Amino acid sequence: MASGAIFSSLRRRRSPSLDAFLAPVDLTDVSLVQTVVSVASELVSCFSGRSFFFQRKNSRAFIRKVEVFQLLLEYLRDSGTDIPMTGLVCLKELYLLLYRSKILLDYCAQSGRLWLLLQNHSVSGHFHDLNKEISTLLDVFPTKDVQLSEDIREQIELLQKQSRRAELFIDKKDDELRTEFLSYLDEFENGRVPDSAGLRSFFIKKLQILDARSCREEIESLEEQIINHEGDVEPTVSVLNGLVALTRYSRFLLFGFEEDEVELENGNQMKKLKKRLINQEIAEAFVTMPKDFYCPISLDLMKDPVIIATGQTYDRSSISRWFEEGHCTCPKTGQMLAHTKLVRNRALKNLIMKFCTAHGLPHDSLEAVDAVPDTFSMASPSKAALEANRATATLLIPQLENGSRVAETIAAREIRLLAKTGKENRAFIAEAGAIPRLCKLLSSPNAIAQENAVTALLNLSIYEKNKRRIIDEEGCLESMVDVLRLGHTTEARENAAATLFSLSAVHEYKKIIADKEGAIEALARLLQEGNLRGKKDAVTALFNLSTHSDNCTRMIEAGAITALVGALRTEGVAEEAAGALALIVRQPVGAKAVVKEEEAVAGLMEMMRCGTARGKENAVAALLELCRSGGAAATERVVRAPALAGLLQTLLFTGTKRARRKAASLARVFQRRENTSPHYGGLDVGYAYAGNSATGRDTTFAGDVSVPMSISVPLL
Numbered sequence: 174m175a176s177g178a179i180f181s182s183l184r185r186r187r188s189p190s191l192d193a194f195l196a197p198v199d200l201t202d203v204s205l206v207q208t209v210v211s212v213a214s215e216l217v218s219c220f221s222g223r224s225f226f227f228q229r230k231n232s233r234a235f236i237r238k239v240e241v242f243q244l245l246l247e248y249l250r251d252s253g254t255d256i257p258m259t260g261l262v263c264l265k266e267l268y269l270l271l272y273r274s275k276i277l278l279d280y281c282a283q284s285g286r287l288w289l290l291l292q293n294h295s296v297s298g299h300f301h302d303l304n305k306e307i308s309t310l311l312d313v314f315p316t317k318d319v320q321l322s323e324d325i326r327e328q329i330e331l332l333q334k335q336s337r338r339a340e341l342f343i344d345k346k347d348d349e350l351r352t353e354f355l356s357y358l359d360e361f362e363n364g365r366v367p368d369s370a371g372l373r374s375f376f377i378k379k380l381q382i383l384d385a386r387s388c389r390e391e392i393e394s395l396e397e398q399i400i401n402h403e404g405d406v407e408p409t410v411s412v413l414n415g416l417v418a419l420t421r422y423s424r425f426l427l428f429g430f431e432e433d434e435v436e437l438e439n440g441n442q443m444k445k446l447k448k449r450l451i452n453q454e455i456a457e458a459f460v461t462m463p464k465d466f467y468c469p470i471s472l473d474l475m476k477d478p479v480i481i482a483t484g485q486t487y488d489r490s491s492i493s494r495w496f497e498e499g500h501c502t503c504p505k506t507g508q509m510l511a512h513t514k515l516v517r518n519r520a521l522k523n524l525i526m527k528f529c530t531a532h533g534l535p536h537d538s539l540e541a542v543d544a545v546p547d548t549f550s551m552a553s554p555s556k557a558a559l560e561a562n563r564a565t566a567t568l569l570i571p572q573l574e575n576g577s578r579v580a581e582t583i584a585a586r587e588i589r590l591l592a593k594t595g596k597e598n599r600a601f602i603a604e605a606g607a608i609p610r611l612c613k614l615l616s617s618p619n620a621i622a623q624e625n626a627v628t629a630l631l632n633l634s635i636y637e638k639n640k641r642r643i644i645d646e647e648g649c650l651e652s653m654v655d656v657l658r659l660g661h662t663t664e665a666r667e668n669a670a671a672t673l674f675s676l677s678a679v680h681e682y683k684k685i686i687a688d689k690e691g692a693i694e695a696l697a698r699l700l701q702e703g704n705l706r707g708k709k710d711a712v713t714a715l716f717n718l719s720t721h722s723d724n725c726t727r728m729i730e731a732g733a734i735t736a737l738v739g740a741l742r743t744e745g746v747a748e749e750a751a752g753a754l755a756l757i758v759r760q761p762v763g764a765k766a767v768v769k770e771e772e773a774v775a776g777l778m779e780m781m782r783c784g785t786a787r788g789k790e791n792a793v794a795a796l797l798e799l800c801r802s803g804g805a806a807a808t809e810r811v812v813r814a815p816a817l818a819g820l821l822q823t824l825l826f827t828g829t830k831r832a833r834r835k836a837a838s839l840a841r842v843f844q845r846r847e848n849t850s851p852h853y854g855g856l857d858v859g860y861a862y863a864g865n866s867a868t869g870r871d872t873t874f875a876g877d878v879s880v881p882m883s884i885s886v887p888l889l
Contacts, residue, residue: 202256209264210246212271217243220278226381227289227347228281231300235274238307241332242267245325254320263314270306277303285394286380287420290351294343301341308336350379358415362557366564372423385428392420411555418561421587425568430580466525469505470495475525478518482510486518499596499636502678507713509678562591563601570602573610578619585614585625592632599636608633608642608649615652620661627656628668634675643672644682650689657695663707670699670710674717683721693718693731700736705745712737712746716753725757729766738767741776751780751791755798764803774799774814781820789824790832797839811839812846 217240225232246264249256256264277299281289289296311333316326353375360367376382382391395417399410468475468488477489483503487495495504496513503510565587572584588607591598607629614626630653633639643649657669673692677683686692693715700711715733718724728734734757740750754773757763767773780792800808811817821843824836 202261203250203253205261205264205268206246206250206256209268209271210243210250212268212275213239213243213246216271216275216278219275220282223282225281226286227293228296228300228344230344231297231342232278232281235278235300235303238304238332238336239271239274241328242271245321245329248322248325249319252320257315257318259313259315260319263310266306267310270303270310274303285391286382287354287391287416288394288398290347290354290380291416293347293351297341297343301339304336304339308333308339311336350375353379354416358412358419358557358561361415361419361560361564362555364556364560366560367419369426373427376423376427385424388420388424388428392417392424395420411558415555415557415561418558418565422561422565422568425565425587430572430576430583465521475521478521478525479515480518481515482512483508486521489515497596499599501637507674507678507717559595559597559601562598566591566602566605566607570605570607570610573607573614578622581614581617582619582622582625585611585622585629589625589629589632592629596636599633599639603633603636603639603642608639608646612643612646612649612652615649615656618661620665623656623660624662624665624668627653627660627665627672631668631672631675634672637679640676640679640682644676644685650686650692654689654692654695657699658691663704666699667703667707667710670696670707670714674710674714677714677717680721683718684723687718687721687724687727693724693728693733697731697733697736700740700746700750708740708743708746709749712740712749712753716749716756719753719756722760725760725763728757729763734763734766734770738770738773738776741772741780747780747784748788748791751777751784751788751795755791755795758795758798758802761802761804764799764807767799768803768807768810774810778814778817778820781824782816786829786832790829790835793821793824793828793832793835793839797835797842800839800842808842808846812843817843 217236220232221236221240248254277296281296284292311329316329321329357367357372357375376388382388395413399413399417466474468478468491469485470487470491473488473491475486475488478486479489479492480486481492481503483506485503485505487504492504492515501510501513502508569584569587569591572580573588574581576584588602588611592602611626611630611633614622615630617623617626630643630649634643653669653672656665657673658666660666660669673686673696677686696711696714696718699707700715703711715728715737719728719733734754737750737753737757740746741754743750754767754777758767774796777792777795780788781796784792796811800811821836821840824832825840828836
């Protein structure tokens with residue numbers, strides 16, 4: 174049988190339904206023959222005239238065999254010959270064989286040339302397996318018991334002899350090309366750039382990849398196989414990454430940077446469509462599996478959940494890769510990590526295993542990770558991929574400054590993609606001088622060039638050393654703010670906000686960003702007017718800026734307070750908005766500004782009532798800090814809010830540990846204002862339950878307010 178790897182590689186394409194792989198059991202003899210004739214005829218009509226670049230001999234030889242079967246089947250249909258039971262069983266098996274054959278032929282016709290070249294041995298083996306099955310079917314089929322014409326019988330007997338003698342055929346020329354392709358990868362692995370004349374001969378003359386578009390399609394085909402890789406096909410993902418890097422280098426070396434602009438725009442749209450489809454698949458996968466079982470980084474079911482210093486849980490492989498790429502923050506909260514030690518979350522792993530067992534889902538891989546040591550480390554990217562990417566960067570970066578409009582747009586797009594993963598890529602791209610050139614492109618009138626430039630800078634900024642390079646680049650921050658304010662596309666404005674958030678992870682840069690004219694105003698406007706993603710980018714940036722005490726006055730003047738208060742009722746950003754307000758109101762000037770907002774207290778109260786566990790933490794923390802710093806007027810406004818006593822009572826019993834501590838402190842404020850009225854006596858019970866000291870002193874410390882925030886960085 175053809176391997177399941179072939180079918181899995183085609184699963185993102187239009188494939189036959191499951192019914193196609195079930196033998197027809199309820200058909201009469203005549204209907205069965207007619208059905209198999211139809212399948213054979215469809216296969217022959219689809220592929221008999223098609224040109225196969227690779228596997229030509231195997232494909233043509235196999236189609237000729239199917240044509241003989243087609244003649245036999247048509248004769249059986251037209252003559253009405255009785256078929257013995259053994260013959261009917263053979264026809265049902267033939268039905269299945271023909272459908273698998275169609276998948277294999279379609280695979281050879283549609284797959285990228287480079288991928289087929291890499292799979293030369295495997296695909297040849299699948300053809301050989303099908304030939305063996307044909308031989309077995311012909312041996313079993315009761316030819317002597319069925320009335321056949323002489324010419325049909327002769328052709329069947331000839332096919333039977335040929336099938337018995339059939340041996341595995343691997344095209345020698347194809348295999349030589351495969352060896353040559355891998356040899357270029359070895360060149361990069363050994364620190365040498367392959368000869369350009371050899372690459373030109375290989376891609377253009379031998380593979381007939383004649384233009385940039387065809388080469389890009391080959392790259393996308395290889396990238397698709399990386400996504401689809403399940404460990405049952407060769408080569409490995411690391412080799413595929415190297416071959417993608419090699420092919421991308423060859424694309425620019427051989428075909429330059431001129432590309433049809435409309436095609437460039439359409440390609441961008443196709444990528445967005447593909448991303449939406451993948452996100453839809455992920456969303457559908459979340460329907461039955463609890464979302465806490467999925468890693469926040471990879472969105473895959475966690476095989477080995479581990480806890481990091483902030484208390485967040487990730488899959489070991491994903492968080493290890495995050496650390497390997499040079500990050501020193503928590504991916505989910507943004508908080509700087511005191512250390513990178515990983516502690517296995519055995520309780521969560523047991524829950525996942527129990528859920529999988531209860532729902533009949535496989536969990537062998539979860540059990541196997543017990544053997545993985547806690548000091549797990551991810552393998553570094555292959556040297557070949559790094560060297561090929563480095564060579565590509567040397568071709569791309571000059572085009573940002575000296576190329577045509579289309580060339581600079583393409584170069585910015587490719588640098589954006591190169592900088593998407595790996596600290597090594599981000600490091601050598603910056604070292605090669607990309608940042609100053611990308612900064613100039615921020616003011617480009619070309620919307621696509623601007624969007625790719627700002628996103629490339631966002632990707633580069635993830636690497637800590639590049640943050641300083643971006644901040645120090647003259648005019649770069651001003652240009653980033655201009656994109657945030659007036660960017661040509663929504664994505665450009667959103668990614669500018671995300672870049673400011675990334676840069677503000679460094680404490681000393683928070684004041685620099687906040688003081689940049691128009692920066693906070695633009696973030697506040699995006700929080701008020703943007704789509705959900707834009708609001709998230711804006712609120713996380715504002716939160717980071719609010720952690721610097723010197724930025725409070727600037728945020729008030731820029732209207733950030735109004736925007737944050739308005740965001741309290743927006744799902745998806747409310748938690749971070751409350752967290753930012755909790756930091757701002759710690760200063761008297763900030764508390765007074767928040768009190769002036771009519772909806773501030775009501776919004777925080779609503780979050781205490783209906784928000785998430787973390788949202789409730791942030792809301793009660795903000796109200797507590799408002800009472801502490803806002804004076805009598807602010808305290809009066811909070812304690813007189815409707816239903817405060819009931820909300821505190823509920824939170825004291827059901828909230829998280831931090832939420833209970835904050836609620837207990839606010840309850841004391843409330844009780845002092847109400848002179849311990851019996852009407853509110855229930856708060857005493859909650860206060861005791863919260864585990865506070867009998868002295869009634871508030872044990873909350875000031876620095877703790879930022880701990881429960883959804884996006885958090887240390888107050889350095």
